[in-house]
Amino acid sequence: DCSFVECLRRPRFWLIFFTLASGYGAGLMVINNMGQLVKALDNGASELQPVCVSVFSVANAVGRLAMGQMAAREALPKPLLLALALAGTALADALFAMGEGRHALLMAMPVLGFVYGCLWSLQPLLASDLFGLRSYGAKYSMLSMSAVTGSMPLSQVVVPVFYGLHADGTGWCVGGACFRGPLLCSSALCTVGAVLAGCLHRSLQRPCTGGKGWQALQVAEGRQGPGSGAAAPAPASASSMPRGGRARSPLGEHRGPADKARAQTLGAECT
Template sequence: MNQNVRNYGWTVALSGTGINLALGVLYTWSVISKAIPQEWGWNEAQRALPYSIACIVFALVMVVAGRMQDKIGPRKVATMGGVLTGLGFLLASASTSLTVFVLGFGLLAGAGIGFGYASATPPAVKWFPRERTGLIAGIVVAGFGLASVYAAPLARYLIAAFGVQVAMRIFGIAFLLVVVVLAQFLRNPPKEYVPASSASMVHRGIPAAPVHEYDWLSMMRTPQFYLLWFMFACGAGAGLMIIGKLAKIVELQSGSTAGFVLVALLAVGNAGGRVIAGVLSDRIGRTATMLIVFAVQAVLMFTLRLQDQLAMLVAYSMVVGFNYGACLSLFPSATKDYYGLKNFGVNYGLVFTAWGVGGLVLPIVSGRIFDATGSFNQAYVIAGFVMLVAAALTFVTKAPHEEQLVAPGLKAA
């Protein structure tokens, strides 16, 4: 059946990786925020607002964008993402007003990033067999995790050379063009296409094909959706809590001002975690890999307060980044395994809202703890217990169709 179908799998996967590398422009905000001139009159809370709005919009738009790419295909939706991201940066570059920055960077660029990110992974995994889902999802989303390695230094250079507004204009034009061009290479396989699959995949912890393709409402009626959602929120929240405060943590605990170097190293770990955990989950199963990731992250959270040497903080930051990145490949892979491909875009969009909630709650909690105590020690302990709860939940999380396989026999009896 597939002999006459040209396989575009790697073209689609690498195009999706490139799109995510470009959409990682989100990570430039820390540099942009720091460089905003005093004469603009923004206080620290106002400097954080466009980024916070962008993250919330990104997570929410994933649901809408996921459904759209299920219906009209990834090419059009990713193209919309590139246009919105570029226009958002261009709009913000034309003003010094906080309101315009919130509208441009927060709403338009945030939505554009959501449209692009939602369109990158689904078409890629559809071209490959189930036992390679983790690998392909990891490669595609690794682009977003690796983006800060180049985006932040490039933003620093452009701002130093041309100023904030010109730098944002350059980013807007560049990423509009890059995303729109790469979006043209995204395509779903034909409906009759069935990728060759290994008969041994069930023995490696990958469930058989779903009993039926779940729509978003049917998915939300299963307890597994809420288990996946909660575990994702825990994993994302703990990681983002450290990512957002890493430079401050390094300065507090080691006295070093080289936190920006650790941020880049964390990004390398982040990207590596997305690929390596994806491959590992193809071999030993999604929840088994989640258990390892959550347990290691719990140990790191409980012991982070004891680290005052820069070398150890380097190691910790990379492994924390690895574990956080792992979540970004494990949960789309599990969503596909549990609920099928037909509605994967909207289904994963709903699961991905956990990233937004986790990234909002734990960083806020850690900030309030620091304001009250002058350290993040209590926040580490809370995050450690959160990760232990997530690890425990992996023992009761199974694909919904595994339970339903018994039902036909019972009814027949």
């Protein structure tokens, strides 16, 4: 349960920040350029734009609800769910870049909307699980800034450059080539984000080495031997309980504020 300033000093916080930025940027690029995207893939027609906006919005809401349910059941760790959502975004963008016509729009919008909603549902869960609820509003707001960080380069730089290369004299572009470059760029960014999320998952699953962190705390308290195959000691019997029913630690000391402070100090070395 770290403070906001402590979060800013931790590499894992910025790893999550830039991982979310890749997914948010891909989704906001589609939202911000929906009009041009529909016209480009529908031979200059814009009648399909309200349908695409509605489908994307509904899928976005469904994705938030579905990811919330999956995360609540704890079937998979949340960093792994983040990696899967980004991998789905990367795959959808890559297939969308190769598509042509309104059929590509109608197939891509629900998928992109769903995974975009999944990301927004995972963000508060990751913030609370990995960094605690202290100064939670500041942590959540800072992670929300990743949406701006991811969307600005794609929407304001990448899209205008590729769109302008294929535009006609009137400034409009028709055809799949208009957004193929930006979609492939966002797919590549989401692929990198998925890899980073996978690294985050592995770092949380792997115990700290070198006698530090939670592994050292377990050794010190007797819950785990110095060797990898050491078994945990049996729980204290009723006869070994001190008067008053308060359990002693394996070291024979009462677990008090000093033990908690040591746990926090050693645990911080893992972050």
